[in-house]
Amino acid sequence: MMLQVKDISLSLGKTQILRNVSLDAGAGELCVIMGANGAGKSTLLKAIAGEYHHYQGSIRLADNELRSLPVAVQARTRAVLSQQLSLSQPFTVAEVVSMGRYVYNTHLTTADKEIVAYALKTMQVYGLRERTYPTLSGGQKQRVQMARVLAQLLEAPDLQATDHTGKKMLLLDEPVTGMDILHQQLSLQLATTLATSGVLVVAVLHDFQLAAAYANRVVLLKDGGIYAQGTVSEILTATHIKQCFGVDVAVLEHPHCHYPLVVTAAADGLFKSRAEKAINVL
Numbered sequence: 505m506m507l508q509v510k511d512i513s514l515s516l517g518k519t520q521i522l523r524n525v526s527l528d529a530g531a532g533e534l535c536v537i538m539g540a541n542g543a544g545k546s547t548l549l550k551a552i553a554g555e556y557h558h559y560q561g562s563i564r565l566a567d568n569e570l571r572s573l574p575v576a577v578q579a580r581t582r583a584v585l586s587q588q589l590s591l592s593q594p595f596t597v598a599e600v601v602s603m604g605r606y607v608y609n610t611h612l613t614t615a616d617k618e619i620v621a622y623a624l625k626t627m628q629v630y631g632l633r634e635r636t637y638p639t640l641s642g643g644q645k646q647r648v649q650m651a652r653v654l655a656q657l658l659e660a661p662d663l664q665a666t667d668h669t670g671k672k673m674l675l676l677d678e679p680v681t682g683m684d685i686l687h688q689q690l691s692l693q694l695a696t697t698l699a700t701s702g703v704l705v706v707a708v709l710h711d712f713q714l715a716a717a718y719a720n721r722v723v724l725l726k727d728g729g730i731y732a733q734g735t736v737s738e739i740l741t742a743t744h745i746k747q748c749f750g751v752d753v754a755v756l757e758h759p760h761c762h763y764p765l766v767v768t769a770a771a772d773g774l775f776k777s778r779a780e781k782a783i784n785v786l
């Protein structure tokens with residue numbers, strides 16, 4: 505799946521939210537969108553998910569203009585984990601994950617049920633499958649949502665069995681919010697495994713360490729526009745982070761791994777930055 509976002513601008517109400525955003529991402533990539541609160545990350549992800557039709561510019565998926573693709577086709581080619589998904593009905597965990605399969609069949613086949621069980625086990629929520637979703641903890645809910653999108657993407661109950669190249673896209677909006685460190689790592693490893701099988705993964709993340717460890721490409725948004733995009737080492741620099749988040753950080757070498765470490769200096773650097781002004785105002 506090739507995604508080509510060309511010069512899109514989008515207003516919601518009277519406010520322009522996205523300004524001339526362009527990015528290209530290809531099959532097998534894990535593309536991470538970062539930026540401060542309100543920078544436009546979720547809006548961009550929703551636009552790529554086909555939620556808005558009134559953008560200017562073009563969003564092309566495998567060479568088709570997104571807004572011309574029928575919704576049913578979109579649902580079979582991409583899965584979306586949105587922020588703040590609320591389910592008012594007391595669905596069970598198994599039912600929530602099964603929703604990922606109803607885009608293919610109105611009645612679940614044996615293969616669908618195997619995929620659902622596989623997704624539940626992969627996100628370590630199989631033991632919760634009879635529980636009602638609203639009773640879960642925040643992190644457990646996110647794990648169930650990851651299982652749902654996994655169930656939607658898979659063509660067999662095996663992560664590596666299928667070549668998804670050119671066929672599928674996964675959109676994740678802050679997927680690890682509320683998850684403990686083990687399940688954060690598990691979720692990003694899962695995203696990487698899917699990317700390796702050819703899925704194009706676009707994820708909004710706030711965590712620099714997860715982005716540094718897992719992203720192939722980082723897109724940094726500021727005030728609704730692209731501030732910078734490129735590889736982890738090109739984008740996660742102290743200057744960019746200061747410009748986009750107003751915080752002084754040091755970017756260090758990881759002692760064992762190939763990716764950088766972004767660290768704040770609470771007693772020193774932080775208080776030289778805009779955060780100090782914000783704190784003083786309180």
Ligand SMILES: Nc1ncnc2c1ncn2[C@@H]1O[C@H](COP(=O)(O)OP(=O)(O)OP(=O)(O)O)[C@@H](O)[C@H]1O
Binds near residue numbers: 548
């Ligand atoms: N439906 C809407 N109508 C008007 N303004 C909106 C609407 N949705 C979002 N906005 C505004 O658009 C801007 C971008 O919002 P968006 O949710 O894309 O930010 P974000 O980068 O995902 O932020 P966060 O890190 O807080 O999730 C914000 O200023 C937000 O208040």
